Amino acid sequence: MDVRQDRDPHGRRTLAQALVALVVAVVWLGAAALLWRTEVPQLSLPDLDPRSYFTEAEIERSEDYRRGSRALFLGGLAAELLVLAALVWQARPLAARVGRIVGGRVRRAVLLGAAVVVTLWGVGLPFSAATHVRRVDHGLSEQGWGGWLRDQAVSLGVRAVLVGIAVAGAVWLAARLGRRWWLAGAPALVAVATVVVLAQPLVISPLFNRFEPLTDRALAAEIEELAAGMGVDVEDVLVADASRRTTTANAYVSGIGPTRRVVLYDTLLDGRFTRGEIVSVSAHELAHVGERHLWKGLAWFALLAVPGVALLAWLTERWGGLRDPALVPLGLAFVVVYMLATQPLANAVSRRYEAEADWLALQATGDPESAVELERRFVTTSLSDPTPPAWVTYWLGTHPPPLERIAMAATAGGTRPAPGGS
Ligand SMILES: [Zn+2]
Structure with missing residues (x-):
């Protein structure tokens, strides 16, 4: 009886916890399943031969460039992880030194976080510099060292500010709320991420580029008409002075709600791309807006961030909790590892949304030939690998491999959609 009375409340608690x-x-799986759905029909994409679309020399040049880039990326990542491990190892003496410079838990934590960010930036700098040299050598960039260094410094500043806000918030909450701080910390992180996405076009992007309205009135009218046909409401189509640092062409969407916009690189408009290709890429970006992919991205961020912050709280609790600034390097190391571990899922989601934008753009333009040629030209001007190794797509691929995108366009060219179908 006694034993039972002892065990019952415990049993009830574990049952409640299990429930x-x-x-x-x-709820997590239901939300993920809803977000995973796209308007792309079941397609059996043909297995295309890259040699039908690219010359042997083009394939060789792209593969050679990408092999080197990947080696540099992996080298930089390995170096950063090693140094991060060393920082976690030496966190106590580091925290003691920081404690002699500033007082106060949150200020110490922020200074320690900034030290980690700056150290990792320094470790990655030679790899970034080597990447820059290769980009210039391969004609992908004409940027000088001055501009490159300025970009590096500005991105470091942005990263330090964002990490500083996150560290200050987490340590402050952990000190006030104890081990359950993550219940407030996770929603707060999602709120901050939403503000960052909202403010990015107004605050962060202008640190790197200037933006002008599209001066080609005929093209602007064509894109407006396209948007109206797709039922997409977007106020701004802007041109970024991307040519200050790259010869590659691209377009993107940024912002949500009142700040949403489609941005075309000025390199897309320098005469190398046909009108049909520019309209194709614009339709793709408009589809991202129409399908609210940035909002859905934020929802996925929430799905990954909540368990991530909970795990962070649980892990740091083993050593006394994140209220101790000396655990900031461990916390940041966990965040890096967690992001690497969840990257395959995040990229699978990204590839799905990119395929959906491709598909809807093909429906809207009815011009698969331009879509194929656009993809072909992206590969040859950006030296992307038309058929990357499977592990690269799985781990790093935010877009479907170029040949797969060509296959979708080729398939769309053969099958006319039913009228009124989306
Ligand atoms: Zn896209």
Whole structure:
């Protein structure tokens, strides 16, 4: 009886916890399943031969460039992880030294976080410099060292500010709320991420580029008409002075709600791309806006951030909790590892949304030939690998491999959609 009375409340608590965990898991999976859906029909894409679209020399040049880039990327990542491990190892003496410079828990934590960010930046700098040399050598960039260094410094500043805000918030909450701080910390992180996405076009992007309205009135009218046909409401189509640092062409969407915009690189408009190709890429970007991919991206961020912050709280609790500034390097190391671990899922989602934008753009333009030629030209002007190794796509691929995108366009060219179908 006594034993039972001892065990019963405990049994009830574990049952309640199991039920909460089950409900959370069902909600998580339900949300993920809803977000995973796209308007792309079941397609059996043909297995194309890259040699039908690219010359042997083009394939060789792209593969050679990408092999080197990947080696530099992996080398930089390995170096940063090693140094990060060393910083975690030496966190106590580091924290003691920081404690002699500034007082106060949050200020110490922020200074320690900034030290980690600056150190990792320094470790990665030679790899970034080597990447820059290769980009210039391969004609992908005409940027000088001055501009390059300025870019590096500005991105370091942006990263330090964002990490500083996150560290200050986490340590402050952990000190006030104890081990359950993550219940407030995770929603706060999602709120901050939403503000960053909202403010990015107004605050962060102008640090790197100037933006002008599209001066080609005929093209602007064509894109407006395209948007109206797709039922997409977007106020601004802007041109960025991307040519200050690259010869490659691209376009993107940024911002949400009142700040949403489509941005075309000025390199897209320098005469190398036909009108049909520019319209194709614009339709792709408009599809991102129409399908609210940035909002969905934020929803995925929330799905990954909540368990991530909970795991961070659980892990740091083993050593006394994140209220201790000396655990900031461990916390940041966890965030890096967690991001690497969840990157395959995040990229699978990204590839799905990119395929959806491709598909809807093909429906809107009805011009698969331009879409194929656009993809072909992206590969030859950006030296992307038309058929990257599977592990590269799985781990790093934010877009479907170029040949797969060509296959979709080729398939869309053969099958006319039913009228009124989307
Ligand atoms: Zn896209």
